[in-house]
Structure formats: C-alpha cells, structure tokens
Amino acid sequence: MKILVPVKRVPDPTQKAKIKDGHIDLTGASWIVNTFDEYAVETALRLLENGADGTRAAGEIIVVSIGPEDAAKEIRTTLAMGADRAIHVVTKDSEIDALVVVKVLQSIIAAEKPDLVVMGKQAVDGDANQVGQMLAGKLGWAQATFAATLELAGDKKSLLVGREVDGGVEYKRVPVPSVITVDLRIVGSKSVKNGITPESHNYSGEGARLPSLKGIMAAKKKPMVTGKLGDYGAEAAPVIKELSVTLPPPRAAGQIVADVPTLVKKLADEAKAL
Amino acid sequence: MGNILALCEFNGPTLRSSALANLAFARAAATAHGGEVIALLVGAGAQAASADAAKYAPKVIVVEDAGLAHYLAETYAPIVARLANENGATVVSATATAQGKDLLPRVAALLDAGMASDIASMTAKDTFVRPILSGNALSTVQISTPIVCVTVRQTEFEPATELGSAGAVTTAAAGAIDALGATFDRLDAQKSDRPDLGDAKVVVSGGRGMKTGENFKVLEELADLLGAAMGASRAATDAGMVPADWQVGQTGKIVAPNLYFAVAISGAIQHLAGMKGSKTIVAINKNKDEPIFQVADYGLVAEWEKAIPELISEIKKLKASR
Numbered sequence: 054m055k056i057l058v059p060v061k062r063v064p065d066p067t068q069k070a071k072i073k074d075g076h077i078d079l080t081g082a083s084w085i086v087n088t089f090d091e092y093a094v095e096t097a098l099r100l101l102e103n104g105a106d107g108t109r110a111a112g113e114i115i116v117v118s119i120g121p122e123d124a125a126k127e128i129r130t131t132l133a134m135g136a137d138r139a140i141h142v143v144t145k146d147s148e149i150d151a152l153v154v155v156k157v158l159q160s161i162i163a164a165e166k167p168d169l170v171v172m173g174k175q176a177v178d179g180d181a182n183q184v185g186q187m188l189a190g191k192l193g194w195a196q197a198t199f200a201a202t203l204e205l206a207g208d209k210k211s212l213l214v215g216r217e218v219d220g221g222v223e224y225k226r227v228p229v230p231s232v233i234t235v236d237l238r239i240v241g242s243k244s245v246k247n248g249i250t251p252e253s254h255n256y257s258g259e260g261a262r263l264p265s266l267k268g269i270m271a272a273k274k275k276p277m278v279t280g281k282l283g284d285y286g287a288e289a290a291p292v293i294k295e296l297s298v299t300l301p302p303p304r305a306a307g308q309i310v311a312d313v314p315t316l317v318k319k320l321a322d323e324a325k326a327l
Numbered sequence: 328m329g330n331i332l333a334l335c336e337f338n339g340p341t342l343r344s345s346a347l348a349n350l351a352f353a354r355a356a357a358t359a360h361g362g363e364v365i366a367l368l369v370g371a372g373a374q375a376a377s378a379d380a381a382k383y384a385p386k387v388i389v390v391e392d393a394g395l396a397h398y399l400a401e402t403y404a405p406i407v408a409r410l411a412n413e414n415g416a417t418v419v420s421a422t423a424t425a426q427g428k429d430l431l432p433r434v435a436a437l438l439d440a441g442m443a444s445d446i447a448s449m450t451a452k453d454t455f456v457r458p459i460l461s462g463n464a465l466s467t468v469q470i471s472t473p474i475v476c477v478t479v480r481q482t483e484f485e486p487a488t489e490l491g492s493a494g495a496v497t498t499a500a501a502g503a504i505d506a507l508g509a510t511f512d513r514l515d516a517q518k519s520d521r522p523d524l525g526d527a528k529v530v531v532s533g534g535r536g537m538k539t540g541e542n543f544k545v546l547e548e549l550a551d552l553l554g555a556a557m558g559a560s561r562a563a564t565d566a567g568m569v570p571a572d573w574q575v576g577q578t579g580k581i582v583a584p585n586l587y588f589a590v591a592i593s594g595a596i597q598h599l600a601g602m603k604g605s606k607t608i609v610a611i612n613k614n615k616d617e618p619i620f621q622v623a624d625y626g627l628v629a630e631w632e633k634a635i636p637e638l639i640s641e642i643k644k645l646k647a648s649r
Contacts, residue, residue: 066596070463077464151432152441179466180459180577181444183432186400190436195401195509198429201571213512217571218425219525221516225399228508237561237578238571292441296454296467304603307624309615313634316609316627317641324607324624326586327553327645 054112054209054229056097057167058136059158060090062120062127063178075297086127089173092235094131095261096245097171100205102135104250113137117161119154121145125277132272133264139277148282148289151183158188160285167230169212174199174234185234195231201238204246329417330362333384334407336426337368337376342383344526345422347486350383352449352479354487356418359452365414366494369403370395374498381494383487388414392501397511400430402504408437410499411474423478424525431476441470447483461577462600481525482583482604517570519557524573527556529586532575532602535562536591536612536631543569545635546590552642558582558602560592576601591631594619611635 064082071078086094094116101112114136118128121143128139142157162170175182189196201222202215209229216223217236227233238244242258264272282288310316321327333353335346342350346366353364366384368376373391380387390406407430411419419434421427423445435442443455450456450467453475459466524530531550533543543557550557558575559568575582576598583604590611592598595618602608603622610623613630620626627634 066461070460072464077460150441152436152439155436177577178460180457180461181442182428183435183442183444186429186432187436187442189400190404190433193507195507196429196433197509198400199425211508216425218514219523219572221514221572223514224512226510226512231509238565241565292470292472293443294469294471296469298459298464298466300464301458301462304608304622304624307608307620307622307626309620309626309628313627313629313637313641316625317638317645319625320586320607320609321645324586326607327642 054101054169055165055167056100056112056114056169056171057117057162057165058090058093058097058114058131059117059170059172059184060094060128060131061087061118061176062124063087063176066177070300072298072300076295077298084123084127086130087173087176087178089175089177089235089237091131091134091261092237092240093171093173094134094136096203096235096239098135098262099245099250099256100169100171100203100247102250104256105254110249115140115165115167117158118142119144119149119157128277129272130264132275132277133268134262135268138275141277141279142282142285143279144282144289148291150291150293151181151187153282153287153289153291154184155187155191156287157282157285158184159191160287162192169230170232172232172234174236185232189232192232195227196233197225197227197231198234199236200233201236201241202244203233203239205248207248328362328415329360330415331356331360331364331418331420332407332411332414332416333364333366334419334421334427334430335366335368335380336422336424337372337379339372340375341379342376344486344523345424345481347383348481348484349420349422349479350487351484352446352477353384353418353420355449356420356452359449360417362415362417365416367407367410369406370398377496378493381496382489385490385494387494387496389496389498390501391498392504394504395501398426399506399509399511400433401507401509403430404433404437406501407434409502411438416474418475418477420477420479422481424481427478431478435476438474438476439472440474440476441472442476443468443470444478445480446477447480461596462603463596480581482581517572521550522554522556524556524558524575524580524582527582528584529553529555530558530575530582530584530602530605531555531588531590532558532560532592533563533569533590534560534592535566537563537568540568545639549588549635549639552639553586560595560598589619589623590635592619593617594622
C-alpha cells in the first residue's frame with residue numbers, strides 16, 4: 054500500500070501571537086510539523102507496520118510539503134518518524150492558498166498513484182480545514198474526514214472509518230483510493246487496525262511517535278525531491294488574500310470569590326446568569 | 328447580483344438551531360449581493376422540514392431521493408454545486424457543524440470557489456473575518472472567485488428570526504447519485520435529553536481533575552438543575568471519562584453560552600479557544616494558579632468534591648426563593 058501524506062509546517066502554536074504591519078509577525082518564530090499532519094504520518098505508519106515488533110512488510114509512505122525552503126527541516130522530521138521519501142514543492146506561503154495546494158497535490162497524485170491520501174484535518178495556524186475535502190472533490194475520490202478510528206479491510210480494498218460527528222460517532226466505509234483526514238483521537242492506543250498489528254498491542258496513545266536517534270540518522274539519507282509550483286502545473290495565483298490580522302480584545306479581569314454562597318449571589322445579582 | 332444558497336440541516340420537521348445562524352448570515356449576504364436567500368434542504372426528511380425553513384427564507388429548495396437516505400459528502404456535494412449554478416448563487420453557505428465542515432470544501436472544489444471557513448463576520452460582500460491560530464487572532468480575508476463558499480461559526484451569529492410571510496418551496500431532482508464507493512455504515516449515537524452542546528444557554532464542563540467518569544455524575548446533576556449541556560476538556564475525553572463529543576475546545580466544539588462552568592479544568596489554550604466567547608465564565612479549581620482563572624469572570628478556589636454539592640444546594644435554595 055502506497056500512502057501519500059501531505060504535511061505543512063506551522064509556527065509553534067504555544068508561541069504568543071504578535072502583530073506587525075497588520076499581519077502575524079513570524080520573525081524569530083519556531084516551527085513545527087502541523088500537529089494533525091504529524092498524526093497523519095503516525096496513522097500511515099500504523100497502517101503499514103506491525104506495531105508490536107516495528108517491522109514493516111510492504112508499502113511506502115511519501116510525504117509532500119508545499120512551503121518555503123526552510124520547511125525542509127520539518128519534512129526531515131517526518132522522514133525521521135519513518136516516512137520513506139519526500140517531495141518538497143518550494144514556494145512562499147503568501148503565494149498559495151487551499152486551491153493552489155490542491156492543484157499541486159492533484160498533479161503529484163497523478164504521477165505517484167497512491168492507494169490512499171492521509172492528512173491532518175486542518176493546519177493549526179490557518180485552521181481552515183479545507184484541503185482534504187477539496188482534494189477528494191477534485192480527484193472524484195471518496196473522503197473520510199475527522200477520522201478517529203481506522204480499520205483496514207482484510208482485502209485492503211476499503212477502510213472503515215470512525216468519524217466524530219455532532220451527536221455521536223459515524224462509521225463510514227471508503228474504498229481505496231480515497232482521502233482520509235485525521236482528528237486527534239486517531240493516535241489513541243488502539244485507533245488504527247491494519248490486520249497485522251496484534252489485537253493485544255497498545256500504542257502509547259500519547260500522540261505521534263518521536264523520531265528515534267536511528268530514525269534521525271536514517272532520515273538524512275532518505276530521498277527528498279524539490280521542485281517549484283510550475284513543475285506541478287500550478288502557479289502562484291491565490292484567490293484568497295489576507296487583508297489584515299488583529300488580536301481579539303482581552304477579556305476583562307475577573308474576580309475570585311470567597312465561597313459558594315457568594316458565587317451564587319454574584320451569578321444571580323451581578324451577572325444575571327442564574 | 329447574486330443569490331445566497333444556504334444549506335440548512337434539519338432534525339425531523341424543524342431546522343436544526345445551527346441552521347438559523349447560517350440563515351442570519353445568508354440574509355446579510357443577500358443584502359450585500361443584491362440577491363435573495365435560498366434555503367437548501369437535502370436528504371431524507373427534507374420535504375417534511377421545508378415548511379419550517381420557509382418561515383425563514385423567501386425561497387426553499389428541497390432535494391429528497393431514495394439514494395440520499397444518509398448524508399455522504401460524495402453524493403451531496405454535486406447536488407449543492409449544481410443548484411448553486413442553476414440558481415445564480417454567488418455565495419454558498421453552511422454552518423460550521425460536522426456536516427458543514429465536511430461538505431462545503433468539497434462543494435467549493437467542484438465550483439472552483441475560494442472558501443472562508445468558520446467565519447465570525449462579513450465586512451464586505453467578498454470579505455470575511457475568521458479566527459485563526461486557535462482563536463488567538465482574527466484574520467480578515469478577501470476572496471476573488473465569482474462564487475464564494477463560506478462556513479459560519481454558529482456562536483457568532485444571532486439566530487435568524489421568522490419572516491412576515493412564508494417563502495416558496497420548490498423541489499429539485501437529485502440527478503445521478505454516485506457515492507464513489509463510499510457507504511454509510513452506522514451511527515453510534517449519544518442519546519441525551521440535554522440540550523445540544525453547540526447551542527445550550529448553560530454549559531457545565533469537567534476536566535482532568537474530575538479523575539473518573541463516575542465523578543461526572545455530580546456535574547450532570549448540576550447541569551440538569553440548570554438545563555445545561557455537558558462539556559469536558561480534552562484531557563477528560565482523551566482519558567475516556569466521558570464521550571468524545573463532549574469535548575469543548577479548538578479540536579472539539581466551540582461554545583459560547585450565557586454561562587459556562589469550568590470545573591477542575593486547568594485551561595489549556597486549546598480548551599480556552601472553545602469557550603472564551605462565553606458571556607459569563609465560572610472556574611472552580613483547587614489550584615489558584617491555573618490559567619483558567621485568567622479568563623474566568625468568577626473564580627472559586629476550591630475542591631470540586633466539596634464545592635459542587637454545595638453549589639447545587641445553593642442554586643436549589645435560590646430557585647426556591649423565587
């Protein structure tokens with residue numbers, strides 16, 4: 054099984070947002086692999102490997118990233134986690150939007166013919182949550198968004214996907230190939246079933262795996278192809294323009310109340326909330 | 328000139344309350360675009376809910392077909408895209424519910440439309456304000472495609488009010504239905520008599536400090552006393568204490584009730600992003616240094632084991648005195 058995992062590098066979300074000239078100031082920012090994309094790499098690994106002994110029989114994981122030259126560092130991180138090779142389409146973040154990204158991915162998919170695209174449900178900087186669905190729509194493929202669990206069928210021709218929806222969990226079956234976007238619970242200890250990893254095996258459930266030292270060394274030798282938008286039939290013509298960014302007004306300072314009766318009194322008389 | 332095609336979810340004979348936020352946006356967009364609001368109801372039961380939709384929109388289009396027994400993005404998206412073209416829509420909108428978020432980008436792809444997700448407001452006909460960075464910043468974006476797709480953050484729009492006269496209901500054919508190999512398997516529904524987390528007036532949330540699912544019972548008692556929905560932090564849902572769809576936060580539900588109780592919740596950025604739009608926030612935590620106290624209007628430094636039963640009894644007293 055060949056799995057394509059699009060990943061994005063994003064500013065570390067634990068940094069405080071700063072504004073300069075009406076836009077987010079990223080001077081000196083530290084960068085990470087988008088958390089949900091890291092989960093997607095983890096998911097792809099769990100789909101292919103025997104989690105109990107770490108062996109992988111067959112299959113390939115190709116990471117694709119569309120972003121600035123510096124993003125090569127974050128792409129290497131995903132190779133160190135265990136992805137096999139990478140494609141880096143070098144461009145400025147300001148030159149692309151969801152539709153441009155989808156166009157590039159379509160072109161790569163036409164060439165690579167993966168069995169599955171697995172990606173994060175959204176990037177934690179823009180929070181748009183669009184690319185997976187758009188890509189599936191453009192490809193004419195089925196989609197399973199916000200995947201919390203995945204179960205690969207015995208014949209490897211379909212997957213049963215548990216999706217957290219309003220009011221419960223929806224189970225949807227999608228064929229191969231299709232586009233799957235993952236939510237945070239996909240990294241639970243038993244969230245991915247591939248028929249290879251023993252039922253008794255528990256993943257840590259703490260998130261995506263950290264690259265091992267061996268993985269980091271191996272990643273240095275793994276192939277990374279770099280190209281430009283034009284190489285993939287796309288151009289820097291975003292249809293979405295960010296006019297400005299502002300910080301929301303801070304909440305007014307609250308008060309500490311002494312005890313429960315005081316709290317109830319204030320909620321009733323002052324906040325008129327009871 | 329352009330119409331606004333507003334996709335509306337329904338539940339039995341009525342629109343879901345989340346749809347009213349979309350219709351409120353659609354009304355404002357229709358004025359800006361010099362067109363009218365067309366409410367679109369797709370799927371099993373659409374006809375039965377059309378009379379309710381007609382209270383809010385001058386035009387209602389219903390698409391019902393045996394092939395649409397369950398929602399699938401694959402079958403719905405081509406219908407929405409086709410009807411957008413046939414009805415001169417310049418905006419296609421939905422509420423940013425699980426379904427809206429799944430469907431609208433796919434519709435946008437079929438229409439080559441730029442999309443603004445989860446918008447908080449519209450400042451010009453093609454310009455929208457939307458939260459980014461987990462709600463820590465607000466981005467104003469302008470979209471230059473002839474058709475624009477939008478999902479609307481429910482908590483940022485006052486529900487649409489009823490029009491003076493009922494709108495006209497028409498039906499449209501589903502056309503060829505192709506699920507592209509996808510099938511609906513089942514829905515494991517969380518049954519609850521409590522209001523929807525997304526539109527409850529009061530929310531009671533518990534966090535890691537509740538320790539076990541059993542301990543949430545006392546919070547549920549408080550919630551039922553207040554007619555509140557139950558919520559939880561990611562730590563509590565991840566630990567399996569309570570159902571995953573109780574999660575309030577950037578990666579769960581975004582809520583903005585009149586009153587929000589955060590009990591034994593530390594207040595990670597991720598959680599704050601999902602509830603800091605609440606009108607009044609109460610934090611109850613035994614550790615006075617937790618970040619939740621920085622967004623709380625009222626903080627009580629106390630152990631929940633003692634505070635919650637006392638709170639229940641005090642609220643009962645208050646109710647009895649009225």
